[in-house]
Amino acid sequence: MSNKLITDIFIDGARKGWNIAIHSTIPNVLMAFVIIYILNTSGLLKLLGEYVGFIMAPLGLPGESIAVFLAAFLSWGGAAGVLVALVQAGSLSASDIAILLPGMALVGSTVQYMGRVLGVLGVPGKHYLVLFGICMINAYLAMFVMKFII
Template identity: 80%
Template sequence: MSEKTENKLLTDVFVDGARKGWNIAIYNTVPNVLMAFVIIYILNVSGALKIIGDYLGFIMLPLGLPGESIAVFMAAFLSWGGSAGVLVALVQNGTLNATDIAVLIPGMALVGSTVQYMGRVLGVLGVPGRHYGVLFGICILNAYLAMLVMSMIV
């Protein structure tokens, strides 16, 4: 530990951490969640959410979920916070219930922000782009299997 760190008071460390946490919430998490609410509202009002649910709903059917729930799963690839916003918006409009949430949470966790993290990690490691599809596929399969198991439990 450096001398500067050793001389910091516990309250200073706490305040610094709280300030960093506040900034992450305000500048990263809240905008993602707000964006998700707006997108779901627009999709819902325009009828596009229903169309997405009708055409892609067969994917969620074995999980006992409504077709519109695929929006939560798709949003999770881009942003964990955004998918949470989509989830809450669908709960608010009556599309999802508590059981649906319990089934979706493992999938959200396993694909949460995949696009962001894969781009950062795989790009830095120099993994060829041709392997990304397989890696995304494994991620999707793991998440789907976790949601399938959860649907059997609840």
């Protein structure tokens, strides 16, 4: 057992948390805000909502909300940033957020985990599409159920 004081352990944990925030969370959220700003300013977010938004319509969500779902594959923090940016733009309501959160949780950071988990375990790449598909189906079903709960 270590002879470290509880305060030293706390400080070590705080330093690690600070490093995670500075090197991972904040850049992901900032990136999401910038991407949504660019998409919104250029009109591409509206086009995305019009042409791919039909996927979100059965959930009672606006088409632009698909950007949150897509961002969740890359980063949970990024998806949260996209979500907040769309709320600030007036595109999402509180009930929309409640519907999106289970989907974000179930696909959160899938691309990051692909390398960290599947790659390390040696899972053949031919199985990734099936595994991603399962994540997407689970997430969509969870959001669909949430639509009826709220």
